[in-house]
Amino acid sequence: MKFYTKYLWVHTNKIRDFINITGDVETALKESGISDGMILVSAMHITAGVYVNDAESGLIEDIEKWLEKIAPYNINYKHHQTGETNGDAHLKSLVTGHEIIVPVTNSKLDFGTWQQIYYAEFDGQRDKRILIKVMGE
Amino acid sequence: MKFYTKYLWVHTNKIRDFINITGDVETALKESGISDGMILVSAMHITAGVYVNDAESGLIEDIEKWLEKIAPYNINYKHHQTGETNGDAHLKSLVTGHEIIVPVTNSKLDFGTWQQIYYAEFDGQRDKRILIKVMGE
Amino acid sequence: MKFYTKYLWVHTNKIRDFINITGDVETALKESGISDGMILVSAMHITAGVYVNDAESGLIEDIEKWLEKIAPYNINYKHHQTGETNGDAHLKSLVTGHEIIVPVTNSKLDFGTWQQIYYAEFDGQRDKRILIKVMGE
Numbered sequence: 085m086k087f088y089t090k091y092l093w094v095h096t097n098k099i100r101d102f103i104n105i106t107g108d109v110e111t112a113l114k115e116s117g118i119s120d121g122m123i124l125v126s127a128m129h130i131t132a133g134v135y136v137n138d139a140e141s142g143l144i145e146d147i148e149k150w151l152e153k154i155a156p157y158n159i160n161y162k163h164h165q166t167g168e169t170n171g172d173a174h175l176k177s178l179v180t181g182h183e184i185i186v187p188v189t190n191s192k193l194d195f196g197t198w199q200q201i202y203y204a205e206f207d208g209q210r211d212k213r214i215l216i217k218v219m220g221e
Numbered sequence: 222m223k224f225y226t227k228y229l230w231v232h233t234n235k236i237r238d239f240i241n242i243t244g245d246v247e248t249a250l251k252e253s254g255i256s257d258g259m260i261l262v263s264a265m266h267i268t269a270g271v272y273v274n275d276a277e278s279g280l281i282e283d284i285e286k287w288l289e290k291i292a293p294y295n296i297n298y299k300h301h302q303t304g305e306t307n308g309d310a311h312l313k314s315l316v317t318g319h320e321i322i323v324p325v326t327n328s329k330l331d332f333g334t335w336q337q338i339y340y341a342e343f344d345g346q347r348d349k350r351i352l353i354k355v356m357g358e
Numbered sequence: 359m360k361f362y363t364k365y366l367w368v369h370t371n372k373i374r375d376f377i378n379i380t381g382d383v384e385t386a387l388k389e390s391g392i393s394d395g396m397i398l399v400s401a402m403h404i405t406a407g408v409y410v411n412d413a414e415s416g417l418i419e420d421i422e423k424w425l426e427k428i429a430p431y432n433i434n435y436k437h438h439q440t441g442e443t444n445g446d447a448h449l450k451s452l453v454t455g456h457e458i459i460v461p462v463t464n465s466k467l468d469f470g471t472w473q474q475i476y477y478a479e480f481d482g483q484r485d486k487r488i489l490i491k492v493m494g495e
Contacts, residue, residue, distance in 0.1 A: 257363075
């Protein structure tokens with residue numbers, strides 16, 4: 085059993101952004117030399133998400149708008165009494181989840197045609213980290 | 222460490238459907254010969270979900286109605302400019318998540334009494350695939 | 359490859375409650391002797407969640423209020439025809455998810471500064487169980 089751990093740094097210009105990290109995960113898999121197993125891809129922050137969905141730009145706009153509708157920016161969150169203004173970002177992270185497990189078979193991401201890995205930033209404009217841990221043989 | 226990978230095909234008659242795949246996952250576990258470890262159950266599509274919850278038929282109706290309320294069918298999604306009509310299915314998939322990890326102990330799914338594994342189809346009437354990967358010893 | 363499985367019992371006084379179980383997961387990791395790998399933390403019930411987010415008390419109130427808004431207590435769920443009154447708890451569990459995978463590196467939870475593990479009880483005042491399975495080397 086081998087374990088290969090890697091950290092990706094991201095720093096978005098916008099407060100909210102959606103970054104396709106599929107290529108980064110594929111690179112980590114190649115570096116690991118693992119052919120069968122899985123990859124944990126996990127945001128190391130509580131105001132960001134990691135999810136699998138489509139790379140289509142219109143859909144990404146739909147996702148952003150929809151997340152804003154169900155977990156809106158709001159000045160009245162109790163969390164803001166600490167001086168923060170990112171209460172919505174914490175809630176958005178709960179909707180998407182902060183981590184995924186990607187299957188690896190025959191040295192490849194064992195994905196369907198349209199599956200792509202996204203890092204969803206909900207409180208950006210600062211350094212953030214994503215953990216990629218490849219586990220298998 | 223052993224890895225056993227299997228693919229389930231599903232093709233629902235309805236656009237939206239909820240299929241209990243607990244028995245299929247138990248069959249894969251038996252075939253794997255693994256007694257301790259975990260199972261990744263992952264939809265290979267971006268318009269479907271996999272979740273753990275109750276097999277009670279009334280609750281399944283509640284879940285379908287509730288998902289429609291928070292991620293409604295809507296003709297105005299930007300994604301539809303590509304010719305698709307399934308924007309809601311992508312959003313519903315983000316709510317449920319597309320994969321789960323099932324614990325295995327003593328050659329059994331290490332579940333509580335009422336936990337059942339569901340494949341949730343949000344854009345059916347076509348061939349879809351679910352990956353089951355058993356990992357352990 | 360080692361596997362170490364442990365069960366936590368919880369019994370909340372309130373119907374809904376949020377319990378920080380990060381210390382319990384760290385204890386299980388120490389007991390396992392594993393230095394690299396991952397930990398599955400999974401509610402064994404379908405009316406509870408497990409998620410990673412902030413330990414800030416105001417935010418926890420925000421999360422509770424927000425979950426009630428998107429998956430409200432409602433006397434009209436079909437599920438209640440079985441005699442249950444906890445339909446909302448099943449839906450809240452789908453929002454947060456019922457399990458997480460925690461990375462382990464150098465014998466520690468490989469977390470960012472603010473990441474904490476929470477058990478979210480949505481139908482408490484009874485005995486509930488959480489599975490912790492440490493897997494690695």
